[in-house]
Amino acid sequence: MSPRPYGGVTADRRRADRRTALLEAALDLLATEGVRGTSLRAVCARAGLNPRYFYENYTDLDALLTEVYDRIVTETADAAAQGVAAAGPGADLRTTVRSATLAALDMGRADPRKARVMLIEASASPVLRARQREARRRYTRLVIDYARTFYDVPPDADAQLHFTATMLVAGWSENLIAWLDGELQTTPSALADMFAGAAEALADHAARPEPR
Amino acid sequence: MSPRPYGGVTADRRRADRRTALLEAALDLLATEGVRGTSLRAVCARAGLNPRYFYENYTDLDALLTEVYDRIVTETADAAAQGVAAAGPGADLRTTVRSATLAALDMGRADPRKARVMLIEASASPVLRARQREARRRYTRLVIDYARTFYDVPPDADAQLHFTATMLVAGWSENLIAWLDGELQTTPSALADMFAGAAEALADHAARPEPR
DNA sequence: CCTTTCTGGAAACAGGTGTAGCCAGATGGG
DNA sequence: CCCATCTGGCTACACCTGTTTCCAGAAAGG
Known part of the structure; x- marks a missing residue:
C-alpha cells in the first residue's frame, strides 16, 4: 500500500514479518496447546501482535x-x-x-x-x-x-x-x-x-x- | 431417592430413560454434527430434556x-x-x-x-x-x-x-x-x-x- | 381438595470466542 | 518543527459455551 519504511524496514517487509510471526506462533501453539488452545487471541499474543494485524494477513x-x-x-x-x-x-x-x-x-x-x-x-x-x-x-x-x-x-x-x-x-x-x-x-x-x-x-x- | 411413580413409571426408570435418551441424542449429534456441534445444550434439546437432567446423570x-x-x-x-x-x-x-x-x-x-x-x-x-x-x-x-x-x-x-x-x-x-x-x-x-x-x-x- | 413432588421452559451468570473500533504515542517525510 | 502515518494496547460488541437457579404448571398421594 504505502511504500514508506518504518523502523528501518519497508511496509511490505513488515507485513511479511508479521505473517511469518503468526505462522510460527500458530505452529507452536498447535503443537503445545492443541487446536482447542490455539485461538485467534492466543496466536496474536504469542506472536506479539494485535488482532488487527491478523486480519491484515488472513481472513479467518x-x-x-x-x-x-x-x-x-x-x-x-x-x-x-x-x-x-x-x-x-x-x-x-x-x-x-x-x-x-x-x-x-x-x-x-x-x-x-x-x-x-x-x-x-x-x-x-x-x-x-x-x-x-x-x-x-x-x-x-x-x-x-x-x-x-x-x-x-x-x-x-x-x-x-x-x-x-x-x-x-x-x-x-x-x-x-x-x-x-x-x-x-x-x-x-x-x-x-x-x-x-x-x-x-x-x-x-x-x-x-x-x-x- | 423417592420411590413415588410419575406418569405411571417409577423414578429410577425415568432416570434410566433420560440417561438412554441422552446417550442416543449424543450419538446422533456426534455422527451428524460432529464433536463441535454436540454441545451440552444441543444434546439436551435433541433428547427433549432440560440441562438440569443432564447433571442428574453425568458430571460433565x-x-x-x-x-x-x-x-x-x-x-x-x-x-x-x-x-x-x-x-x-x-x-x-x-x-x-x-x-x-x-x-x-x-x-x-x-x-x-x-x-x-x-x-x-x-x-x-x-x-x-x-x-x-x-x-x-x-x-x-x-x-x-x-x-x-x-x-x-x-x-x-x-x-x-x-x-x-x-x-x-x-x-x-x-x-x-x-x-x-x-x-x-x-x-x-x-x-x-x-x-x-x-x-x-x-x-x-x-x-x-x-x-x- | 390440598399439599408435595416432579416436569419442562426460561433466564441469569461467568467465562471464552471472533470481530471491530478507538486512542495515545512512536516514527517517519517534508 | 509539523503533520501524516504506523504502532500497540485497550475496550466494546455480539455470540456461544457450561452451569445454576427460578418458576408456573402437571401429576400423584392423602
Whole structure:
C-alpha cells in the first residue's frame, strides 16, 4: 500500500514479518496447546501482535491453520521425493521406500512440532481434518502410481491396490505416532527397514496374479 | 431417592430413560454434527430434556461422550470376538480374521453412526482421542497376542511384532473409513478377504526368521 | 381438595470466542 | 518543527459455551 519504511524496514517487509510471526506462533501453539488452545487471541499474543494485524494477513483463523498445515505437508512431500531421488532411478522398491521414509523422518526429527501437528493435532479441527484426508488421498495415489512402476498390476485389481496403498499410508502414520510417543522403541533406521519390508511384503502379496 | 411413580413409571426408570435418551441424542449429534456441534445444550434439546437432567446423570459433557464411545468400542470388540468364536478353534489365521472382520463390519453396517463416531469423530475431542488411542492400543495388543498363537515369534522381535500389529489395526481403520465414504468400492465380503490376505501376508513376512 | 413432588421452559451468570473500533504515542517525510 | 502515518494496547460488541437457579404448571398421594 504505502511504500514508506518504518523502523528501518519497508511496509511490505513488515507485513511479511508479521505473517511469518503468526505462522510460527500458530505452529507452536498447535503443537503445545492443541487446536482447542490455539485461538485467534492466543496466536496474536504469542506472536506479539494485535488482532488487527491478523486480519491484515488472513481472513479467518482457519486460513492461518490451513497454511500452517499445508506448509508442513508440502515440506514432507518434498523431503520424501528428495529421498526417492537420492535412492537413484534404478533402485528396487525396498531401498527406495527406505530412503524416502528416512528422509521424511529426518524432517520430522528436525522439528517435532511439525510431526505432531501433521499427524495428531490436525484431526481435531474440522477444516484441518478435511485437509488431512485430502493429503492422505494424495499420498495414497502417489503410492499407487509408484507401485505401478514396480509391478505389472492387472487392470481389475484397482480395489486391491487402493486397499494396500491405504494400509501402507495409514500404517506408516500410526507407527510414526507410536514411535514419537515412545511406544515403539527402535532406531530411525530400523523403523525405515520395518516399513520398507512391510511395503515389499504387501506389494508382493497384492501383485500376486491369483490370490486364491 | 423417592420411590413415588410419575406418569405411571417409577423414578429410577425415568432416570434410566433420560440417561438412554441422552446417550442416543449424543450419538446422533456426534455422527451428524460432529464433536463441535454436540454441545451440552444441543444434546439436551435433541433428547427433549432440560440441562438440569443432564447433571442428574453425568458430571460433565465429556463423561457422556466417553460413555457413548466406550459402548461402541465394547460392542465392536464383542462382535469381533463372536466372529472369532464362529470361525472355530482350529481355523487358520485367514478364515479367523475374515470371520472377525465380517462380524465387526455387520455391526457397523447396522448402525453407521457408530462406525462414524468410533472411527472419525472421536479424534476431534481431546478426551475421546485419548480414549481412542487407548482402544487402539488394546486392539493392537489383542492382535499381538493372537499372532503368537499362530506363529512362533522369536523373543527379540517385539518391535517388529508391534509395528506389524499397529499397521494392521491402523490400515483396517483407514480402509474402513474409505469404504464407508465410498472411496473404496467393494462388497463387505471382498473387503474382509482383502484384509485377511493382507494380515496373512504381513504376518508371514514378520514371522520370517531372518528378514534380511 | 390440598399439599408435595416432579416436569419442562426460561433466564441469569461467568467465562471464552471472533470481530471491530478507538486512542495515545512512536516514527517517519517534508 | 509539523503533520501524516504506523504502532500497540485497550475496550466494546455480539455470540456461544457450561452451569445454576427460578418458576408456573402437571401429576400423584392423602
